[in-house]
Amino acid sequence: MQKLSRSRQILSHGLFCVLFFSIWEISHRIGLLSPTFFGSPIGITQFLWEGFFVKAILWKQLGYTLFGTLFSFVIGSTLALCLALIFFMYPRLERASEPYLTIFNAMPRIALAPLFLLWFGLGLGSKIAVGSSLSFFIVLSSAIAGMRSVSQDHLTLSRTLGANSRQIFFKLTLPTAVPTLFSGLRLGLIYSMLGVIGSELIAAEHGIGQQLSFLQSMFNMNGVMGLIGLLAAIGMILTKSMTALEQRLLRWQ
């Protein structure tokens, strides 16, 4: 029963997509949709096919973007976790730095991109700076929120058992924080990509964002649409793999 409805689901989604792209393609052919603004499904497929398999120029661009994303994520979340740990050990420091963090967090940090471009140049440095600054705050706030959610009962119990602060951290705080932390990490990964793409759109030598900006200036709509679709697919793969990892780690939920 379950299996049947699952395959039926896939079938109906497939049907919807076929219908959607057919109508798009037909509208394009009979001139209902302007090719300057919308491109066409077949044109998009051709662009991606050529980009990856004939001229094979997109691999390099994709590599730049992905590398930038992963690097931003690793740097941003590592720094965030270290700071969260320091805050855990020195709660007074956390209280003292709260207004500054709030200001930085409230600022649309993509606005830092021009500054970072000046500091780090057109290469990987500036996009990693933007990407990490985006993921840093998300991971930091989720780590802090997670560590704060330790149950009072668990704390009381552990204290009467004579737990030291090391034991409290590893046996209570950390496991309590993991679910919240994970949703922060998942968002952080997506935001790293957002930062990198945003930075590439503004100015870069390489990357999918830079390609997008270039294709847009050439009015190559098939290219623009193709790359947007590509980014959506990558974003989904990243989120899905984080969720899979999360489910393995949080079997108890």
Next chain:
Amino acid sequence: MHGIVDLSGLTVRFSESITAVDSFSLQLFEREFVSIVGPSGCGKTTVLNVLAGLIETYDGDAFIDGQRPIAGDSRVAYMLARDSLLPWRSALENASYGLEIRGIDETVRKERAAKLLSKVGLAGFEDAWPKTLSQGMRQRVALARTFCLESQLLLMDEPFGALDAQTKIQLEDLLLELWTTEARTVLFVTHDLSEAVALSDRVIVMSPRPGKILADVRVDLTRPRSVRQLQSDPKFLNLYGTIWKIFEQGVNNTAGCKS
């Protein structure tokens, strides 16, 4: 001669105006089962918290086997009102949590926890996650965790307060069984008079805040007892009636001056 627990003139103030416990004196001897009953907010839990070493500022004296209470004392095990199982640990890992904190070797603690889980009727549930267990089963795991510590003195803060009537009686009988076989001293806090009478050797009745002792009643029902059968025992009902009167008078006397 000192007891396992010696409290004399214990007074705990939370602030200038709030006195939680007022000149509370109590002595507990080895293998005694003593309950404290009183209306909610009368400072019952505060007494336990002092003995568990969680409250360090108080007037008067508090001793456990001749020593001041400190948090983490291995002679004391504390069982809370809610099961407070760690959701990311299996039943077995929860039952052995206390031993793990106290640095007991893994094979020893697993063995001891498994033995206690089977004693509380949860053999076969060692690997179950807490969320898959019923409220009663979770509280059984908490009982196993408490007894696993093999501490001399058990402090229990309304451990069965959140359970339905039937489950409660089952667990009360289980507690009596464990108490008999494992030979412990128990200080049990509850607001359920019937539970206190059924389980204890002595029932301490407290007044509403500031908590004072109204009466210290000896329960001379024969052991071993069955909590379920006691429910219709005339002697039990008689004692219950007597203590209820004291309880009621205490509440009425102080009702007028409640803050």
